[in-house]
Amino acid sequence: MRRSCWRWLLPILLTAAPVSADTPAAGVPKDVRLPVKLSVAIYMPAQTRRWRAPVQGVFGTSRTLEDTVVSAGQIYFSESHLAEAGTEAPFSLLLALHPEIKGESGRLVYTLNYAVFAADSQPLLKSSEAVTVNGFDVDHATLQATQQVMATMINGLHPDETKYPPVLSLKSRSLEFAVNHDKPWGTGTGFFFNSNGQILTAAHVIHDCVKIEVKRDDKVLPAKLLAASNVVDVAALDTGTASTAFLSFRRDTPLELGEPVTNVSFPLQSILAATPNLTRGNVSSRGGLTGAVGQFQFSAPIQPGASGGPVVSDGGELLGVTVSTLNAAALAKQGTIPQNVNFALEARYVAKFLQKNALTFTSVEANPHGDAHTANQAALGAVVSVQCYE
Amino acid sequence: MLLMSALLAPLAAVAADTASSPVLPTLRFAADALGNGFFDQIQKAPEFQKMDREALGSPIELRVYHTYRINRGSVTTTGLLSAVTIGILPVVASGEHTIVYEIVVNGTPLSTYKYSKSLTHAHNIWSGADTTFGMGKEGVEWARSTVDLFLKDAGVDPKLAALTTEFDYYFGAAKQ
Numbered sequence: 128m129r130r131s132c133w134r135w136l137l138p139i140l141l142t143a144a145p146v147s148a149d150t151p152a153a154g155v156p157k158d159v160r161l162p163v164k165l166s167v168a169i170y171m172p173a174q175t176r177r178w179r180a181p182v183q184g185v186f187g188t189s190r191t192l193e194d195t196v197v198s199a200g201q202i203y204f205s206e207s208h209l210a211e212a213g214t215e216a217p218f219s220l221l222l223a224l225h226p227e228i229k230g231e232s233g234r235l236v237y238t239l240n241y242a243v244f245a246a247d248s249q250p251l252l253k254s255s256e257a258v259t260v261n262g263f264d265v266d267h268a269t270l271q272a273t274q275q276v277m278a279t280m281i282n283g284l285h286p287d288e289t290k291y292p293p294v295l296s297l298k299s300r301s302l303e304f305a306v307n308h309d310k311p312w313g314t315g316t317g318f319f320f321n322s323n324g325q326i327l328t329a330a331h332v333i334h335d336c337v338k339i340e341v342k343r344d345d346k347v348l349p350a351k352l353l354a355a356s357n358v359v360d361v362a363a364l365d366t367g368t369a370s371t372a373f374l375s376f377r378r379d380t381p382l383e384l385g386e387p388v389t390n391v392s393f394p395l396q397s398i399l400a401a402t403p404n405l406t407r408g409n410v411s412s413r414g415g416l417t418g419a420v421g422q423f424q425f426s427a428p429i430q431p432g433a434s435g436g437p438v439v440s441d442g443g444e445l446l447g448v449t450v451s452t453l454n455a456a457a458l459a460k461q462g463t464i465p466q467n468v469n470f471a472l473e474a475r476y477v478a479k480f481l482q483k484n485a486l487t488f489t490s491v492e493a494n495p496h497g498d499a500h501t502a503n504q505a506a507l508g509a510v511v512s513v514q515c516y517e
Numbered sequence: 518m519l520l521m522s523a524l525l526a527p528l529a530a531v532a533a534d535t536a537s538s539p540v541l542p543t544l545r546f547a548a549d550a551l552g553n554g555f556f557d558q559i560q561k562a563p564e565f566q567k568m569d570r571e572a573l574g575s576p577i578e579l580r581v582y583h584t585y586r587i588n589r590g591s592v593t594t595t596g597l598l599s600a601v602t603i604g605i606l607p608v609v610a611s612g613e614h615t616i617v618y619e620i621v622v623n624g625t626p627l628s629t630y631k632y633s634k635s636l637t638h639a640h641n642i643w644s645g646a647d648t649t650f651g652m653g654k655e656g657v658e659w660a661r662s663t664v665d666l667f668l669k670d671a672g673v674d675p676k677l678a679a680l681t682t683e684f685d686y687y688f689g690a691a692k693q
Contacts, residue, residue, distance in 0.1 A: 188650040194586040357622035416574025
């Protein structure tokens with residue numbers, strides 16, 4: 128009788144005073160009372176925030192990394208929320224988190240670079256915490272690394288509301304100070320489409336960027352977003368620096384199946400030299416994947432970082448903008464290895480985008496005397512690397 | 518005259534609904550294990566009648582997923598207490614659970630609808646894996662009820678109306 132009573136009592140006791148398994152308040156001296164009375168805003172690159180990782184345990188669920196870091200924040204600070212540009216609510220400290228993930232011999236090496244800011248744009252603390260976990264448990268690694276960072280914050284700054292009053296606001300302050308300036312979050316490709324120094328790229332290359340830079344040879348130019356359409360996945364940037372080399376659109380000549388094309392891009396910038404990659408191929412289909420609109424398929428090989436690059440005819444005219452490729456890794460798991468199945472947005476939709484946004488471009492008659500050399504020179508002269516900082 | 522009014526009223530109501538909730542272009546459906554079960558319910562709504570799991574190339578996608586965070590002020594989210602001597606091994610989850618519906622356009626979120634509820638759920642580890650995603654049966658019922666809330670909110674979302682307008686600008690003639 129006594130035993131069966133415990134059977135239903137125990138879950139109730141656990142609910143009232145649960146025992147921690149995955150969120151101990153590690154690394155803080157016993158005399159520090161948690162949560163510390165302090166309001167902390169947490170900055171993470173927007174794309175990292177949306178990653179979802181399975182949570183270990185019997186519940187078979189998952190959560191976003193933003194929920195993982197805010198969960199850790201609830202333990203250490205009386206108020207923790209994500210830093211959102213334009214919000215008015217004041218806070219005391221801003222914690223910028225920049226995770227890096229690497230797989231090594233079946234283990235996950237998770238490095239969390241961080242910086243803590245108060246009123247000044249110079250960080251009060253800047254360092255990194257590394258965590259290694261078995262398998263690919265990103266949620267657990269994120270939670271553990273974030274806890275270590277927060278414990279370091281408390282031990283290093285001994286923060287409270289007297290020392291750091293809640294006077295910071297992101298209503299009119301740009302989040303650029305919280306960005307990782309050491310290396311871009313992502314890179315893509317772009318090209319000049321007029322002589323005014325304006326550049327076309329894929330919208331997904333610059334989405335969520337706090338700072339955009341354009342690189343050509345050794346010259347780095349800051350770039351400003353002029354217009355973007357996620358529907359067609361195209362964006363226009365302004366460098367403010369005139370360019371004599373730019374690409375013109377081909378007028379009144381539809382794509383021909385099998386016609387040769389040149390693609391120029393700056394792929395894999397973390398491992399390849401910062402020089403343009405040029406590949407050749409053909410228009411292999413007038414359609415894209417099921418459900419796609421406005422795209423054609425081409426066979427010139429591309430790699431990550433090629434998005435936003437031009438697809439150029441042998442006459443040297445713009446035929447399209449590279450937007451995507453088939454996911455070879457995902458298809459390989461199903462036993463299929465795709466070969467050079469790449470997609471570009473047709474130039475006529477790019478022209479509609481520019482017309483909608485009143486941006487100047489030129490269109491020319493098809494050049495019947497062009498060849499690979501003509502295409503290469505036109506594409507190489509206009510192309511740039513686009514770098515996104517978050 | 519009265520009969521005429523009775524006949525016209527429903528037609529007017531249908532016209533008003535159509536005006537405020539345009540049919541979205543073909544969109545891809547992607548969801549986690551919980552959200553996958555909501556497909557039929559969402560597709561019945563006129564706005565989402567073109568939703569398709571196989572439309573891999575569509576620039577528009579509806580993502581449905583569950584996430585959670587621990588409750589503010591709570592020190593723990595999951596408790597595990599070995600109680601072998603009394604024959605049970607309960608795991609307790611307590612947190613704020615959120616069902617997220619995201620309309621994503623070429624990988625970029627356009628509109629996000631979140632519905633949250635604080636839930637505490639105990640699960641006996643010997644009874645196998647929990648099939649309620651840490652929410653309990655009542656929690657799963659609540660999660661399913663968020664579909665109607667999402668459809669109501671999406672139906673009056675000006676961003677979705679603007680998306681349809683922009684899609685028509687580019688692909689009006691080629692619209693599927």
